[in-house]
Amino acid sequence: xxxxxxxxxxxxxxxxxxxxxxxxxxxxxxxxxxxxxxxxxxxxxxxxxxxxxxxxxxxxxxxxxxxxxxxxxxxxxxxxxxxxxxxxxxxxxxxxxxxxxxxxxxxxxxxxxxxxxxxxxxxxxxxxxxxxxxxxxxxxxxxxxxxxxxxxxxxxxxxxxxxxxxxxxxxxxxxxxxxxxxxxxxxxxxxxxxxxxxxxxxxxxxxxxxxxxxxxxxxxxxxxxxxxxxxxxxxxxxxxxxxxxxxxxxxxxxxxxxxxxxxxxxxxxxxxxxxxxxxxxxxxxxxxxxxxxxxxxxxxxxxxxxxxxxxxxxxxxxxxxxxxxxxxxxxxxxxxxxxxxxxxxxxxxxxxxx
Amino acid sequence: xxxxxxxxxxxxxxxxxxxxxxxxxxxxxxxxxxxxxxxxxxxxxxxxxxxxxxxxxxxxxxxxxxxxxxxxxxxxxxxxxxxxxxxxxxxxxxxxxxxxxxxxxxxxxxxxxxxxxxxxxxxxxxxxxxxxxxxxxxxxxxxxxxxxxxxxxxxxxxxxxxxxxxxxxxxxxxxxxxxxxxxxxxxxxxxxxxxxxxxxxxxxxxxxxxxxxxxxxxxxxxxxxxxxxxxxxxxxxxxxxxxxxxxxxxxxxxxxxxxxxxxxxxxxxxxxxxxxxxxxxxxxxxxxxxxxxxxxxxxxxxxxxxxxxxxxxxxxxxxxxxxxxxxxxxxxxxx
Numbered sequence: 001x002x003x004x005x006x007x008x009x010x011x012x013x014x015x016x017x018x019x020x021x022x023x024x025x026x027x028x029x030x031x032x033x034x035x036x037x038x039x040x041x042x043x044x045x046x047x048x049x050x051x052x053x054x055x056x057x058x059x060x061x062x063x064x065x066x067x068x069x070x071x072x073x074x075x076x077x078x079x080x081x082x083x084x085x086x087x088x089x090x091x092x093x094x095x096x097x098x099x100x101x102x103x104x105x106x107x108x109x110x111x112x113x114x115x116x117x118x119x120x121x122x123x124x125x126x127x128x129x130x131x132x133x134x135x136x137x138x139x140x141x142x143x144x145x146x147x148x149x150x151x152x153x154x155x156x157x158x159x160x161x162x163x164x165x166x167x168x169x170x171x172x173x174x175x176x177x178x179x180x181x182x183x184x185x186x187x188x189x190x191x192x193x194x195x196x197x198x199x200x201x202x203x204x205x206x207x208x209x210x211x212x213x214x215x216x217x218x219x220x221x222x223x224x225x226x227x228x229x230x231x232x233x234x235x236x237x238x239x240x241x242x243x244x245x246x247x248x249x250x251x252x253x254x255x256x257x258x259x260x261x262x263x264x265x266x267x268x269x270x271x272x273x274x275x276x277x278x279x280x281x282x283x284x285x286x287x288x289x290x291x292x293x294x295x296x297x298x299x300x301x302x303x304x305x306x307x308x309x310x311x312x313x314x315x316x317x318x319x320x321x322x323x324x325x326x327x328x329x330x331x332x333x334x335x336x337x338x339x340x341x342x343x344x345x346x347x348x349x350x351x352x353x354x
Numbered sequence: 355x356x357x358x359x360x361x362x363x364x365x366x367x368x369x370x371x372x373x374x375x376x377x378x379x380x381x382x383x384x385x386x387x388x389x390x391x392x393x394x395x396x397x398x399x400x401x402x403x404x405x406x407x408x409x410x411x412x413x414x415x416x417x418x419x420x421x422x423x424x425x426x427x428x429x430x431x432x433x434x435x436x437x438x439x440x441x442x443x444x445x446x447x448x449x450x451x452x453x454x455x456x457x458x459x460x461x462x463x464x465x466x467x468x469x470x471x472x473x474x475x476x477x478x479x480x481x482x483x484x485x486x487x488x489x490x491x492x493x494x495x496x497x498x499x500x501x502x503x504x505x506x507x508x509x510x511x512x513x514x515x516x517x518x519x520x521x522x523x524x525x526x527x528x529x530x531x532x533x534x535x536x537x538x539x540x541x542x543x544x545x546x547x548x549x550x551x552x553x554x555x556x557x558x559x560x561x562x563x564x565x566x567x568x569x570x571x572x573x574x575x576x577x578x579x580x581x582x583x584x585x586x587x588x589x590x591x592x593x594x595x596x597x598x599x600x601x602x603x604x605x606x607x608x609x610x611x612x613x614x615x616x617x618x619x620x621x622x623x624x625x626x627x628x629x630x631x632x633x634x635x636x637x638x639x640x641x642x643x644x645x646x647x648x649x650x651x652x653x654x655x656x657x658x659x660x661x662x663x664x665x666x667x668x669x670x671x672x673x674x675x676x677x678x679x680x681x682x683x684x685x686x687x688x689x
Contacts, residue, residue, distance in 0.1 A: 110507040115514065158678055167503045168681050171443065174510045175677035178447065178614055182670035185539045186663070204521050279518050283511075324526035333518020340511050344492045 030293045030302070037292075037305035041089065044312040048085035049077055051320065079212075087210035087274055088315050088328070089308040090218045092281055094271035096307020097222075097229050099282030100289065100299050101264035104236050105257060109343060111170050112283040113268040117177025119282075121151025122272035123202045124180040124187075130202075131191045141217060141273035148269025149262075151176060156261060205278030205329030207315050214274050221270035225263045226304065232260055233300040278329045280336030281310050287343055363634060366627040370641045374422070377648040381418040382411055384652055420545035421651045421665065422644040424606045425616060427557050429643015431602035432617020433624070433636050434564050437571040438595045439490065441505055442622070442680055446482075446603035447614025449509035452540075453516040454485025455607040457523075464523050472552050475608040479556070482604030486596070488512065540613030540666030542651055553609045560601030561640065567595040568633040575630070613666040615673020616643050622680060646672075 049061045053076075056064075060073040065082075099112040113119050125147030129135045135143070155176055159169035184203060229236075235256045238246045243253050268282065289302035314331040428446065435444035446452050458481025462468040468477070489512050493505035570591030573581035578588050603617065620642040621635060628634040647665060650672065654663035 108507070110511055115507065115510050158682065170503060171506055171681035172678050174448065174506055175674045175681065177510070178677075179670050179674035182539065182614070182667045186667045189539055189664070204518070279514060283514075326522065326525060330518055330522045330525060333515065334522050337515030337518065340515055341488075341492060344508055344511060345495050 026294055026297055030297045033292045034302050034305065037302055037309065041305050041308045041312070044309060044316075045085050045089060048088070048312055048316060049081050051316065052076055052081055083212050083215060084207050084210040084315070085312065086215055087218065088207050088311045090215065090222050091207075091271040091275045091278065092285075092308035092311030093222055093226065093304045094218065094267040094307070095278060095281040095311070096285035096289075096303040096305070097226060097300065098264040098268040098271070099284075099307070100286035100303035101229055101236065101260055102282070103286045104240055104299070105260055105264075106170060107240055108167075108170065109287050110283075111173075112286070113264065114277055114279060114282050115177070116170055116173025117155060117175075117180060118148055118152045118173070118265055118268050119272045119277035120177040120180040120184070122148035122269045123277050124183045126273065126276075127184050127187045127202045131187050138213060138217070141214065141270075144273035145217075145266070145269040148272060149265055151180070152261065152265040152269075202276045203329075204327050204333070205272075205276035206327030207275055207311075208327060210275070218270050218274045221267060225267050228263050229260070229267075230298075230300055232256065232263070233298040236260060236300075237298065275311075276329060278311060278314075279333035280340065281307050281332055284310060284332075284336050284339060288339075363628050366638070367641075370627075370638065370645060374641060374645040374648065377645050377652060378418050378422060380652045381421060381648050382414045384655055416547050416550060417542055417545040417651070418648065420550055420610065421542045421648040423550070423554070423557055424542060424610045424613070425647025426640040426644040427560065427602040427606040428613060428616040428647065429620040429624075429639040429641075430561060430564050430636060431599040431606070432643070433621040433632075433639035434567070434571070434595050434599035434602070435617065436621050437575065437632055437635075438592055438599065439505060440575065443506045443618065443677070445615065445618030446599075446607070447612065448506055448618060448677070449486065449489050450513035450516060451482045451486050451489070451600070451603055452607050452612035452614065453513045453520075454488075455479070455482040455604055456612055457481055457516045457520050458484075459608070460520050460523050464527055471549050471609065475552060475556070475605060478608035479601065479604035482607060483600045485512065485516070486600050539664045540607070540611035540669075541664035542610050542647070543662060543664070549609050553605045556601055556605035560598045560605065563594060563598035564602065565636055567591060567598060568636050571595055571632040571636075575632070611666060613647065613669055615669045615677070616646055618680075619669075619673045619676040620646055622676065 046058060046061065049065075050056050050058055054072075056073045056077055060070050061077055063070050064073055064077045070077075095113075098118075099114075102111050102113055102116070103109050122144040126140050126144040129140045129143045155169060155173050158172050188203070235246075235251050238249050238251050239253065239256065239260075241249075246253050246256075271278075285303040285307040286299060289299045289306050292306075293299065293302055310332060311328060314335065315328040317335075318326040318328050318331040432445050435446065435449070436442060438444075455478040458477040459474045462474045462477040468474050489505070489508050492512070493508035570581075570586055573584050573586040574588065574591060576584070581588055581591075606613070621639045624635050624638040624642050628638050647669065650668035651665040654665050654668045657663060
């Protein structure tokens, strides 16, 4: 931005004043959008706590949250809906953050972690741990996180050849992802019908098995890596200008990118370990945020909130709006598909980034 | 130079054919029970023999034939797609065409109550064709046409969307899930003569069209203007070849489920062997694909004994590294 302001072409460039007001207006728009999204997230959280097979009044929910014992609501709200809603919100935030980081860094709106094979790594490891090793609970999550990081690291290393080229990373990621999906399908084919239900979650993503014990690791990941991405977001947007420009603006490109990849992959892996790969959330949050806040400015926080909104809203729809109870990943996948195709056509037509 | 190349092609032909014959022989001989040469000969020579070994051989013959023909179809369609789109990463699996065929079949099973191959082969072909057109339109919209990365991303994204749709159709229908398992991972294990009889006309038609299109594809490789200057009707050549590719991979998917990476890996290796003349690349890709899938099927039967590993999984594990090598090459944008 500052580089633009200093461009020495007075005849073409608008006066600095109008640039400044335009910038301020965009900043205000971002602030408004972010505030609205935050309110929406909280409202959806409350809705998730109130609505279920039975309806709990908001005041009952509040009393449960404050730790009081409310007959008829303490169990359903405190033990069933609260972990589910919290897991959904945290996973949504993680997917949103991870997705927008990858998309901005690789300068391609399609290059989200679910498309380039990162979440597939975490999923494959989790399915393996459940079906072959017979493990469960936190161990599975740990394995999924480690595997997600390992897969991302190998994609990164394979793509690294005289500096990491974005498009190469994407192509290798797609290849690795395809291979891992074959592994997941194979493991599912081998399992008994009883285990398939549990394992299917690792294909589509679901909040059905959200439990209190699963929340702390995810919460810690969001609390640690979220602010890191927030701090790095400025450099992230300089990276968007291209490697040469970023270097000349004083950004250590390789180190920044490594940090960003680690944080983004970590978030995606922790979220996948908690809920399975919820389709398209990482993919959609960033582009929608970009549409809402307009050009310029950081999309990191709005994307995180949008991720949470997408997951919570889709989970409500999947549970109650349709005849059958669908896992959240199916809803986001089906809802996301038309937007995806629209986005693909629009991106390609404007010739952006590629 | 000329003599070296003219010598290389016959040698490669003999080598690939030899490997195919070996793979086919192993495919008949190997399995949960290993057959001796003697038993093999009696199974073929004496129709009256009724031992276990002979029965095993007879059940493995349709399977081997299916592996050979499906592999040939996939290799050939991969070569055709790569030439038509002038894109080294074009492959029915990567481009999501297989998933499109799967979704169409699943919808047929779930909503129309279709259970038999002769009916859903049309669904598979339709799904494959629609997905192929969709992915190509998305991938080629905008500046620069269909670059490898745009096509691959369009394919991966469409695959993700279609997979979600498949889950949405399947999840409420437990009864369909069991029948669908076959549609998640491609395999030639369920081969029988009637299935082969149903797909053969499609495969033959596709193969003939594809091989006839070789000259046109050669001209297309020079660029549209030059091809037109050479008197080739570009649109016709491209559509003819694309139709043959869709026929081949749609029919193969209908009978064997989604098998990825055969169409990707084989043409690349073939081009290393015989150069870039499509009149050679196409038949060699068919041979190589047949060899690869038959070998993958045998490997799947041997390493997971007494169970089996689906051929589609073996090809994915073998083929993904090939994709990585291609992507690591510097000039991925050109073909």
